[in-house]
Amino acid sequence: MKKTALLSLAIIFFTVNSCKQVNKQVQKEVDNQVKHKAHNPIIFADVPDPSMIRVDDTYYMSSTTMHMNPGVPIMKSKDLVNWELICYAYETLGNSDVLDLKNGKNTYGRGSWASSLRYHKGMFYVSTFSKSTGKTYIFSTKDPENEPWEKIEFEPSLHDNTIFFDDDGKVYMIWAAGKLSIAELKEDLSGVKEGTEKVLIENANAPAGDNIMLGAEGSQLFKVNGKYYLFNITWPRGGMRTVLIHRADSINGPWEGKLALQDLGVAQGGLIDTPDGRWFSYLFRDYGGVGRIPYLVPVAWEDGWPVLGEDGKVPEQLDLPVNKSLIPGIVNSDDFNRSEKDKDLPLVWQWNHNPDNSLWSVRERDGFLRLKTGRIDTSFVQARNTLTQRTIGPESTGSTMLDLSNMKEGDFAGLCLLQKEFGLVGVKIENGAKKIVMVSAQKGETKEVQSAPLNQDKIYFKAECDFKDRADKANFFYSLDGKSWVSIGETINMPYTLPHFMGYRFGLFNYATQNVGGYVDFDYFHITDKI
Known part of the structure; x- marks a missing residue:
């Protein structure tokens, strides 16, 4: 009787474990199939x-x-x-x-x-x-x-x-x-x-x-x-x-x-x-x-x-091949290094409105994008020659480094997330001094949220975007050495608004509010699909 019971228990144990192994294998095959299929x-x-x-x-x-x-x-x-x-x-x-x-x-x-x-x-x-x-x-x-x-x-x-x-x-x-x-x-x-x-x-x-x-x-x-x-x-x-x-x-x-x-x-x-x-x-x-x-x-x-x-x-x-990264086909990093045969700008870049082609260059300084000022502007969204790329989901980060040596009084340059309710981080020259500024245009009100003094001619910026489950949040950061990052300003909401009728875009900008003739050199723009 005891032998029969033990045998029954052994059979049950073997059957249960076999089922578990089969289920694991089935799940593995299902996961494999999903992994190798395209998704929306x-x-x-x-x-x-x-x-x-x-x-x-x-x-x-x-x-x-x-x-x-x-x-x-x-x-x-x-x-x-x-x-x-x-x-x-x-x-x-x-x-x-x-x-x-x-x-x-x-x-x-x-x-x-x-x-x-x-x-x-x-x-x-x-x-x-x-x-x-x-x-x-x-x-x-x-x-x-x-x-x-x-x-x-x-x-x-x-x-x-x-x-x-x-x-x-x-x-x-x-x-x-x-x-x-x-x-x-x-x-x-x-x-x-x-x-x-x-x-x-x-x-x-x-x-x-x-x-x-x-x-x-x-x-x-x-x-x-x-x-x-x-x-x-x-x-x-x-x-x-x-x-x-x-x-x-x-x-x-x-x-x-x-x-x-x-x-x-x-x-x-x-x-x-x-x-x-x-x-x-x-x-x-x-x-x-x-x-x-x-x-x-x-x-x-x-x-x-x-x-x-x-x-x-x-x-x-x-039932189509698996999705690969949107980098480099839809967006891409750019170190602004150009050979004689290269186009000045890869296709991933688009200007906000018509550019003034006399006021930008990737040839005047090797490995840099130069944005010059040629007129006085009173607002960021009306400034010309903002160079943009799409943001991508579910999350993405854009970063850049600026050489500020040739800015003039009243100039403002940096990294933005462009839409009607934009956010940006940049450097302003005020009373001969440089300061780091985070600006937000939430709900139609443009305001300087936070600033910090800057005592050097190089600055690093990045913007992190979270679109998971329509979170639509972004944060801005600066660094003095490209290694240690400091959060600045506030988390912005990124609503889709009809006046602009498009998704948020990373942008590099420089405009003058008092004097023309200054310029900023951007060393690179890097984009990743992570925060």
């Missing part, structure tokens, strides 16, 4: 209003950077997940007080908006529009990585337009919000062909109901198996941003619409397929201070309709 968001940084195409086995994407220049960034990828900047469609849209930050004017939150990227008969096209200039733009090139984009511009500014090359050789543009318009373009794309403009869909909001806060906009048109599919974003009042799809057998309609996705507020984008026949929808999500971040959702086809998501939900994991 595919880019944890401000890349809003995406438009995407595939050319053979390479994907290309355009996005919005509004008041930043150069503008309309173009990225490429081999796997839909890991992207790198390859060019911009333009250096500047033109010159005016609002674009040049002159006479107290600016174009924050405007500039150029949502673009439409297309590939047709060996040529890349990207269309966009600008409320700042009142114009519509179409850029084209055969080789975005090696050739410049040619620009066509015409009036008026067609809101959230999508350019579409049909199989019969006609070229169309769709635009507007709520009541959507369509027109055929001239053969040379120089404007709308007279007599072709008409209403495409009278009430594109209808599939989402009557109580709409944001009319259906962000049009992107696709043709799959002979049918036309029009993607739009809308926002029901009291709800979340929503994907709408309209379908038609003819580009002239009639159109039938469906609510295609309503989860996490992920919306605005379109369709992309892979060389092996899979389909995805690329969209974006508002995510607080870091900005609007791109997502992918799988697409299945049912009864001729694209069905977005998994059981109507946006998945965390994707």
Whole structure:
């Protein structure tokens, strides 16, 4: 009897332990699979209003950077997940007080908006529009990585337009919000062909109901198996941003619409397929201070309709290659060392508004970025030649070192986090003396939070950003030797505000408040994905 009991206990013990080992192995395999799969968001940084195409086995994407220049960034990828900047469609849209930050004017939150990227008969096209200039733009090139984009511009500014090359050789543009318009373009794309403009869909909001806060906009048109599919974003009042799809057998309609996705507020984008026949929808999500971040959702086809998501939900994991770091493809450190063949600025950099190219250089002093003053400014957001990069999530740190030897009375230079409610740390010259200053613009009130005297010509700054679970907090630090860091000022909140309409950006700045002709040399800018 005792032997039987002992044998039973041994069997139970062996079975339990075997199950534990099997469970551990299963969990390990599951963890391994998750570890080697892509996750959403595919880019944890401000890349809003995406438009995407595939050319053979390479994907290309355009996005919005509004008041930043150069503008309309173009990225490429081999796997839909890991992207790198390859060019911009333009250096500047033109010159005016609002674009040049002159006479107290600016174009924050405007500039150029949502673009439409297309590939047709060996040529890349990207269309966009600008409320700042009142114009519509179409850029084209055969080789975005090696050739410049040619620009066509015409009036008026067609809101959230999508350019579409049909199989019969006609070229169309769709635009507007709520009541959507369509027109055929001239053969040379120089404007709308007279007599072709008409209403495409009278009430594109209808599939989402009557109580709409944001009319259906962000049009992107696709043709799959002979049918036309029009993607739009809308926002029901009291709800979340929503994907709408309209379908038609003819580009002239009639159109039938469906609510295609309503989860996490992920919306605005379109369709992309892979060389092996899979389909995805690329969209974006508002995510607080870091900005609007791109997502992918799988697409299945049912009864001729694209069905977005998994059981109507946006998945965390994707059956695509694992995400790698956004460094160096989207942001990158820069030691400002340049050979003769190097471009002056890598693509990760953008200026806040149009730069004055006579007032900056990476050639005058080897290994340094020099920012000179050329006019008097009264506020940080109106100062010209602030050089910026995106912040990235879930957390990131930007740091720099400044040589202050050639500053003049009233000059102010340093490291910022740029948005309407900005924060910054810098050095001011007051009454012939240098002082370290932390400035905050929380809730619209700009104030000097803390200062400390400085008795040397070199200073190190860093800013730490926490975007985890929309914490949207940042802290600033300074160092006299680059090793020992001192916190300065207060923790700032980083809200996403519409007047600037973009995620927070690291920025290097220098401006004059009393005398022109001074300059500051930045030794480096380093970015990491940690705090």
